[in-house]
Every structure is written in structure tokens, then in C-alpha cells.
Amino acid sequence: MMKGKKIVIPALVLSLVGGAGILATLNQSSAPVSSTSKTATQTSSTETLSVAKNKESSTEKTSTSKSEQSSSSSTSSPNSQSESSESVTESSKAETTSEQGATETTTAEQSKSNPPISQETINKLANSQSQTGNKHILNVSPQIQRAWNTCAPTTVSMMLSYRGIEVSQEVLAQEMETDTTFGTHNANAIQVLNRHLFGYDFPQANQAGYRLETVTTADVHSDQMRLFKQRLKQNIADGYPMYYTFDSSKIYPGLRGEHNVIGIGYQLSEDGSDIAYLYYLDPSPNVQDSVYGGLKKVSPQELFESMLTCVEPNYGW
Numbered sequence: 001m002m003k004g005k006k007i008v009i010p011a012l013v014l015s016l017v018g019g020a021g022i023l024a025t026l027n028q029s030s031a032p033v034s035s036t037s038k039t040a041t042q043t044s045s046t047e048t049l050s051v052a053k054n055k056e057s058s059t060e061k062t063s064t065s066k067s068e069q070s071s072s073s074s075t076s077s078p079n080s081q082s083e084s085s086e087s088v089t090e091s092s093k094a095e096t097t098s099e100q101g102a103t104e105t106t107t108a109e110q111s112k113s114n115p116p117i118s119q120e121t122i123n124k125l126a127n128s129q130s131q132t133g134n135k136h137i138l139n140v141s142p143q144i145q146r147a148w149n150t151c152a153p154t155t156v157s158m159m160l161s162y163r164g165i166e167v168s169q170e171v172l173a174q175e176m177e178t179d180t181t182f183g184t185h186n187a188n189a190i191q192v193l194n195r196h197l198f199g200y201d202f203p204q205a206n207q208a209g210y211r212l213e214t215v216t217t218a219d220v221h222s223d224q225m226r227l228f229k230q231r232l233k234q235n236i237a238d239g240y241p242m243y244y245t246f247d248s249s250k251i252y253p254g255l256r257g258e259h260n261v262i263g264i265g266y267q268l269s270e271d272g273s274d275i276a277y278l279y280y281l282d283p284s285p286n287v288q289d290s291v292y293g294g295l296k297k298v299s300p301q302e303l304f305e306s307m308l309t310c311v312e313p314n315y316g317w
Helices: 119-127 151-162 169-175 186-198 223-238 300-307
Strands: 009-015 024-033 135-137 212-214 242-247 258-268 275-281 295-298 314-316
Touching (some): 135 223, 151 186, 151 242, 169 186, 186 212, 186 314, 223 242, 223 258, 242 300, 275 300
Antiparallel strands (some): 009 024, 212 314, 242 258, 242 314, 258 275
């Protein structure tokens, strides 16, 4: 919207069952999972790869370039974020996912908000990697999804909460028509996000709003990668988190299924010329770390590679 080497986490050897947001535990053995560091290089030529999203399609998403935020309302006027933004604490509630097909239940304990993590934690994460360029991270309060198929509603709930709009995972799941077969279609998730954030489901070319982009290549020299990095920088600067979809098996060895997470920032390469890593918060209770909670780090190329095998290979900006 206009508006990594991956972090080492204790991986619960798990399984994501079904479509977007379907996570189920295989076993509880704990072992670190690390990724190779890849630095993506920026490319030159410009290309607008966005078209308007279609609610009816689950496999084909498009995007159009989003207009500058000119509205006087607090939600449509992005607030600029600096590279000193804070992040998310390890105090994310530990909750277990329900069995596939189980009915969601809402309790007072579940509805408690989670505090953001400290700057000390985010610095520790960044310094644990080989490249420690400037970080630009939104101070988003994490949430743990309360049902195995609600990663998208939880992601959108966090996105709205950061903008000062509180809507529960359960309400969003109903509005997005989240089901027990696939989970949530990205078009539905972005439509509901826009409804709560801007007051309309489908932003016109001259209106603020989130759009969906369909990823077709992980080539670091592609216009698609270059455009993604531009959009990421602009969104974070304006105070609007990103919406990511990826194939969990590509990010977490031992897991499977499509999954949604909230993109909260990025880290530049040492010379500041490119984006080296992306930061995101994962709402799955199965991948929470004792120190960093759901805060993860991955390279742009790794993110795109993990999208290519999805039924809905999208990011929302």
C-alpha cells in the first residue's frame, strides 16, 4: 500500500494443514532453524505491476498503484515512521491452536492485548545477523491466532490495531468468510482491511487503500522485486504494515501450508544501498520464540521464493 539469513528460532516441528493460515502441531521437539543470508540487489526499470483486486478470485490477485494519502482523517493520513521504530515483546500469550475443524471460542483472557517488544530485543535480533544496517521497524503489538485457520484475520487485526482500530480476530474471520477448508482468501482479507481502515472495500485509483500484488518471480534483479522494495519502504515510512503470504515449508522446515503474517519493517545492507532483511510478526502459536516471540527476519528473495509455491502468492501494500 502507498498508503533472512533468517532468524534462528526454536522450531517446533509442525505441520500446516490445508490453505492459508492452517497450522497443526506434528510434535514438540525443539531445534534451531536458520536461513542463508541473501542480499537482494535493486534493479532499474520501472513497472507498475498492480491492478485492482478481485474478491471472487482465490488464485489470481492483482494490484493498482495506491494514491498518496491526502485525506484529513487519521486513518487515511499516514504517519511517518523513522528507522528508530520499536518492536514486539516476548510476552505474546502462549495459546494452543484448536484441532482442525474445531469451533473457535472467545474468552476474556484471549482478548487481552499484547504489549510491543522492547528496542533492546529488536537490536539483539539485528545484531545476531552478519549485516547490521539501519533498521526501520513499526512498533506493532503482536497477537497470537486463537484458531488454527485464522492467521489472516489475526494479521489484519494487528494491522488495524497499529492504526488505532480494534477489531477482534473472530469478528474479522466472520467478515472475511474464513472457513475450515482453505482458511482465508487474500482478496477477502484485504477487502475487509480496507473497509475498517478507509471506509470502502475497493479503493479507486485516486484513493488510499491496500492493494494485492501477485508475485511471479524471485529474481533479485526483476522489476517486481524493485517495486516491492519501494512499496515496503514507503509503507513503513507512512506507518502502514505490509501483508505477506508464504508457503510455510519454505520458511519453517517441517511445516506446510499457506500462511499470513504482518510485515513490520526492514533492515538495510551495511552500506545502506539495499534492503537486506525483512521483519515480520508471525501469529502462529507454533513458531513463537522464548526471546523474540513471533518476530522473524528473512531476506526479500527468500520471502518471494516462499510465495511462488502458494495458491495465492500475494503481498498486500
